[in-house]
Every structure is written in C-alpha cells, then in structure tokens.
Amino acid sequence: MSSNSTVEYPRESAPLLNSHPSETTLTYTPIHNESEVVPLDEELNVSRVSLIKQESWWLFTSSIPLSMSFFLQSSFNFISMLSVGKLGVNELAATSLSLMMINFLVRMPGIGLASALESFCNSAFTASSDKTWVGFHTRRGLFAITLQLIPTTILFMFMDQLLLLLGQTPEVSKLCGQFLHVWLVGSWPLLAYECLKRFMQAQGIMKASTWVMVLVAPVHIYASYALVWSPSMGMGFIGAPLAMAITNWLLFLGITGYIVFSKARHAWGTFSLDFIDGIGQYYRLAIPSAAMMACSWAAFELVTFGSSLFGPISLAAQACMFTAMSLTYQIPAAIGSATATRIGNMLGQGKHRRARYTSYVSIFTGYIVGIVCSTILFTHRRTWGYLFTDDDDVVVLCAKLMPYFVVVQMHDGMNGLVGGIMRALGRQSLGAALAFPSFWIMGIPLGFYLGMGPPKLGVVGFWLGLILGVVSYSLLQQLFILFYVDWRHEVKACLSRVMVPQPKKLNMANLTMPPLSDSAASYGSMA
Template sequence: MAWIRPPMEIGGDVACALPGEEAPLISRLSETTLTDQHLVDDELNLSRAALVKQEAWWLLTSSVPLVLTYLCQNSFNFVSMLSVGRLGVNELAAASLAVMIVNCVVLMPSVGLANALETFCCAAFTASPDKTRVGFHMQRGLVAVTLQLVPGVLLFAHIDPLLELLGQTDEVSALCGRFLRIWLLGSWPQLAFECLKRFTQAQGIMQASTRVMAVVMPIHVAGCYLLVWSPTFGLGFAGAPLATVISNWLLLLGMVLCIALGPARAAWGGWTWECLHGIWEFYRMAIPSAAMLACSWAAFEMSTFGASIFGPVSMAAQACIFTAMAMTFQTPNAVGSAAATRIGNSLGMGKQRRARYAAYTAIGAGYIIGIVSSLLLFWYRRGWGYIFTDDRQVAELCAHLMPYFAAVQTYDGMNGVTGGIMRALGKQGLGAMLAFPAFWLLGIPLGFYLAIGPPRLEVVGLWLGLAAAVIAFSLPQQWYILFRVDWRHEVKVCLARLDRSSRPKYLAQSPEPQQACAAADSYGAIV
C-alpha cells in the first residue's frame, strides 16, 4: 500500500515508532504493508498479558502530561471563581451563570467540533506518508471552530435583557453580561488552542501543551489577583474575565511557538485553501461529535440553570459542586484523549489487536480513577464549599449535595474514557444517539420532576436525575466497545475514511479505497 506511512531507518533496522513511544506499533519490517508476514508474526508473538502491560505503560506515561494540561486549563475557571467568590454571593452566581452560558453557546459545540480531529489526525499520522496531512485536517478544525464562534458574539452583545426575561435579578444579569462581553476578547485563541493541542497529541507529542500550561498557569493566578483584588490594578468583578482573556492569548502564542520550534512543525505544511475542499467529510464526524458532547454537557448546565430557580445560595452551591466535577473529570478525560491517540494511531497502521487492548486497558483505568475520585470527594465534602466562600449556607448545601455527585462520579469519568474511544473509532454518531435519550428523555425530565414536582427535592432532585442519565449513557457505550466492535473491520473503515477526505492533489497518488480495505482485511484475525 503506497499510502501507509513508510518506516524510519534507525541504526540499520527498520522501525515505525511514534514519538516517545515505548512499545512501537511496527518494528523491524522490510516493507510497509498490512499483509507483510513479519507484521503479522510481530503481533502473534505478543500475548494478551504483554499487550495489556505495554498499553497500560503507554497510557500511564502519555496520560500524565495530558492530565496536568487538562487540570491546569480547567483551573482557569477554578481560579476565576475563587477570585470573585469572596466579592459576594451575587458575583459568584453571576460568574457561575456566565461560565455556564459560555460552555453551552461556545465551548460545548466548538470543543465537540475540535474533538473530531482525534478521528482524522491520529490515524492520518500513521497511515499517510505525508505528515502534513495532520496539519491539513487541523486546518479544517480551525475553520469549523471559527465559524461556530459567530453566534456567540451576536448573542453576548445583547444578553442582559434576555437573562432578565429568564428570571435573573437585574444585578446578576448585568454582571453576567459584563463578564461575557469581556470574555469574548479571548474566545478565539482558546478555541484555536484546542485545535493545536489535538494537532500535537495526534503525533504523540503529549508534553507540548503541558509545558505551555506550566508557564501560563502562574501568570493566570497572578493576573486574577492583580486585576480583581490589587489596590493599584484591581478592577473588581471585571478583572476575572480579563485575566482569562490574557491567559488565553498567552496559551495560543505558547502553543504556536512550541509547534514552530519543535518536531510538530513537520506536520504543518502551511495554510492551504484546499482544506475547504471536502470539508463536509470532516463535518460528518464533527457534527455528531459536537452533538454527543452537547447532549451530556448541556444537561449538566441545564441543572445549573435549574438550581438558580431556588435562589443565589443554591446557585452558588451548585457552582462549587460543578467546579469539583470539572476538576475530577479531567483525569479520565485525559485518559480518553490519550486512548483516542493510541487507538487512532494503531488503526492507521492496521494494528487492530493493539487498538483493541488499548481500549480495554483505558476502560479499566477509567474505573480505577473514578472510584478513587468518588471516595476523595465524599471524604472532603464538608470543607469543599469553604474553599470558595465564607457563606455558611452555601458551604452546608455544598456538603449536602456532594455525596450525590460522588456517587455518580465514577460513571461520569467513564464517559470521558469511552468518549475518546468512540472518537477514535469514528462512532460519534452512535454516541450522540445514546446520549440524547439518556440525558434529555430520562435525566433532565426526571431531575426537574423530582426538583419542582410533588417530591420537592429541589437541587437534590436535579442530581438524582443526572445520576440516572450518566449511568444510562455510560453502560451502553462500554458494552458496545467491549462486545460489539469488530476491530478488523474498523481498520478498513479508518483507511477508507482517510481516503475519502484526501485533498485533490493527494487523491491522484492514493490507491483505490478497495485496495486499502482488502489489505486491512487480510491483517491478522488473532484476538
């Protein structure tokens, strides 16, 4: 197959290893084809235990920098909440509402679109001899997230009256609108950073975003203090979103420098308008990816809005719980992202067996992380609220809600892991089909019924509904991955998808999709 990535010469031997990889996908091959007997023997010589051990080690070493990146990135909101939380309950409620609106209107669809890059970039890096194919797909992601930002700009410009119509107080509405309009100044660099982060991860360069975060994070903490509380530079409430704007631009600048000065530069290839040709092939994966994320993410944000019905104290307590949820979710989410990279790279090289055990290992790791997180949250439930506010009512309600969140945290984290696996397989459409009934036909109606219906459980009812939705979404995905995926067939599907999405000048050099599928079909069936 002419379009499978050629091997690299290393000391006279032929190998095809990913950057920083301890267990190379292909080693010591004389030719780069999926039908090469040495390739099949290489897989047959590895037992299941050996594969699991290799994949567990790779997942550990690759997930750690991603966990640090995701935690630091998510802590931007955490630090912002800390900086405004002690200004007053209204300020904390307004900031929480603003973050919810940002998540629903901008980040939720845009991050969903960017997640589709894991479907294309990871497989393209190993399947194609032209590394710039990774940058080609990344350009499509940049176009998609930029267009997605337009509705948010139009909405945030005149959102104050809309919030008042929805029942928010005049003060909360004004503060929230002010927060959103300032945040818009740093919105595009945040979305571009998401695309660049996946661009480097697809090449196995997991540390790039971590290094950038390590530099920007202390700047963000200092910026929040100076712009909110400093007697000289402090702006009060407006300082929190302004600090986020500055940090987002620094993230983008740092990521661009890492790519320009590092090995990831080879996969860029320069901007080309040819990325717009056939972009609908990208949207075929990106729209379901956004829908899958939106169904679950919007359900959690809807419960935040529901909590606002019961007053600022409930809203503030919900904000504290959601900050905990966002932080604990980042570890399994990073595992899912690392698994997506590994599985996508493996499918691109025709390594269906390695892709399969990478998925199984990720699911096992997800359960371990989820159980540990749940126990820690339950243990520290009484002190969590006081991290954000001195208000006793808010802290006590936070402690009352925490056990419900801790109980569902394991399955919420598993959704982050299985989401990465589904993206690697290009099964976002199936994920969206499972998410919609779980959250919007079961979880949200049940939660609001328990909250404002005859049971009158208020915020507790919302969390019970979310718990039912998260479990109903998580278990079918796990069952599908463990028992229904035909991994040999997924290799064929992956190669055919890359062939369809090729740029025009590249199509002339590529073999027929049927040839790629036939070669993949002949690859070892051993499980």
C-alpha cells in the same frame, strides 16, 4: 507502493489511527469465502498476565503527562472561581452562570468543530509526502470556529437582558452580562488554540500544549489575584473575566510561537483561500463531532441553569460541585485519551487481543480512580464549600449535595474514559445514540420533574435525574464494550474505515504509505 494504486485515508470515525498498517506485516486470511480480510494477530501466544502487566504499565506512563495537561487547562476556571468566591454570593453565582454559558455556547460547539482536525490532520500528515496539507485542514478548522463565534458574540452582547426575561435576578443578570462582554475578547484565541494544538499533535508533537500551559498557568494565577484583589490594580469582579481573556491570548500566542520556532511550521504551507473549496467535507465530520459532545455536556449545563432558578444560594453550591467535578474528571479523561491512542494503534496492527485487554485494564483503572476521588471528596464534604465562599448556607448545601455528587462524579469520569474506547472503535454514532435517551429522555426530564414538579425536591431533584442519566450512559457503553464487541471484527472494521477518498486537490502522486515501525515510533513519542 505504486503511484497508480488506489490510495485512501483514515476518516473521522477512527481519528487516532495515524497511518495505514504496513502491507509487509499483515497476514491476510479470507472470511466466510468473502473478499473481506483481516490481519493475523501475531500475539496470540502471549500470556494473559503478560498482556495485563504490559498494558497497565503503558497506560500508567502515558496517562501521567496527559493528566497534567488536562488538569492545567481545567484549573483555569477553578482559579477564576476562587478569585471571585469571596466577593459575595451574587458574584459567585454570576461567574458560575457565565462559565456555564461559555461552555454551552462557545467551548462545546467550538471544540466539537475543532475535533474534526484529529481526523483530517492526522491522515494528511501520515499519508502524504506533502505535509502542508496539515496546515490546509487546520485553516479549515480556524474558519469553522470563526464562523461559529459570530452569532455567539451577538447573543452574548444582549445576555443580561435575556436573563432578566428568563426570570434571573437583576443583580446576577447584570454581573453575568459584564462577565461575558469582557470574556468575549479572549474567545477566538481560545478556540484557535484548540485548532493549533491538534495541528501540533498530528505531527507527533504532543507535549507542546503542556509546555505552553506550564508557562501560562503562573501568569493566570497572578492575574486572577491582581486584577480582582490587588490594592493597586484590582478591579473587583470584572477582573476575573479579564484575567481569563489575557490567559486565552497567551495560550494562543504561546503555541503560535512554538510552531514558528519548531519544525512544525513546515507543515503550515502558504496561506490562501483555497481551503474554502470543498469545506463542506470538513463540516460533514465536524458537525457530528460537536453533536456527540453536546448530548452529555448540554445536560450538565442545563442542570446548572435549572439550579439558578432556585436562587443564588443553589447556584453558588452548584458551582462548587461542578468545579470539583471538572477537576476530578481530568484524570479519567486523560486515561481515556491514552486508551484511545493505544487501542487504535493495536487495531491498526491487527493485535485485537491486546486491544481488548487494554480496554479492560482501562475500565478497571477508571473505577479505582473514581473510588479514590469520591472517597476524598465525601470525607471533606462539610468543608469543601469553604474553598470558594464564607457563606454558611452555601457550604451546608454543598455538604447536602455531596452524596449525590460522588455517584455522578464516578460515572461521569467513566464516560470520559469509555468515550476514548468508543472513539478508537469508530463508534461515536453509537455513543451519541446512547447518550440522547440516557440524558434527554430519562435523566433531564426526571430531574426537572423532581426538582420543579409536585415532589418539590429543588436542586436535589436535578441531581437525582442527573444520576439516572450519567449512570445509564456509563453502564450502557461499558456493557457494549465488555460483552458485545467482537475485537477480531473490529480489526477488519478498522482497516475498512481508513479507506475513503480525499479532496480532489490532493496530488495522488505525493502519497506514501509509511512502514509500521514509523507509526509505532510516532505513538511512542506521544507517550
């Protein structure tokens, strides 16, 4: 490719396309006498049965390691809930409320800001011979998450007083304030870990975070017990957030060590403040990414807060339900992540037919997983609460909520899965547009009306509203994918999305266009 050619990059709307398609593999044909072109699908003669078998096997083998990684990360909160559940209802309620605020005010915006690295780092690594641009963009992400934590830290320092003003009980407010003050020590390393994880993934090193979690998980289990219950070093309630802070630092130090002692360090470059120049370009992708995540995530956290207004019993039961959901969500979310990779890869190669069948297989698999998880949880609905507490009132309320929970659980998992397909298609804006009315115009208002309005259904009312929001969002996205997506057009749209100018600092003479075979090898390593 000539150095004088116009060289352009993937943008955030197609974050999983990590290279341009090779020019030698694409057959171009004009569309409607316009200058637009699409590659010719070379697999039109492959049978439908063969495609389904191949994609099912690929999805199965690729989702297993991703599910392990997702599950381990989610299990940390689950273990912390178990460690405090036997201390009492107030302690369990305060932990649930604290984790809700951590998710809503730290993890949701922080991971949203960090997710923009999936676009910048991937394109920098595959399109430039100067791999240190991956580190350049990662430093932008670290800067963004650091700024985001400043106002959050100030807010957390006074959270106990704010909760009292909002009508929370003095006992829960005090415990929640203590939890957040200690947890803040590990807030920055948690978000920095998310940035560095994407720094590694951009270079095709996909299992680094999994290995780090495998090593840290036993430490977290031991610390959660020892710092809460151990006769020699146990601190009671305050030991749970301390164990989480220690775990966050170990995750950060673990992945940093992996970078230092692996070839990934060569992509970091020399540290300087040059990354601040033009950082507005980073925020133009990072802010919409965070906003898209906020539409659905915030709805769940608001339901938790609304349940807390009915007292510690309702809040504790809510904690048991949402902890179960966070665990069962990981499998469909991992399938969605693998699906996004596969569809993005296939669209980049012009194989629109295979991409279409990948989406169908993925959706079908998601329903199978959802049915299995829902059946298991519903069968054990009368004993599930005892995993967290000995309080019979909490256990009874958990059993009462379980029928509503299994509906939400299935379709929330489908949202995580289908979200991967929407990302591969570059339809994040549409996803956010569908999420907002589903949750914030229909689901949440209905839930608060049923729960706190004239029907006086209490926490059950919140779950009925949540069902409306989650199911509406899930079905609307699936209807779009199954009936409205023109997959041949999506190939053309995919190729057009990967073309945007990069920062002026980038040396255009260093740009390369890797062959398709290299891209395929990269995706193979991800599996």
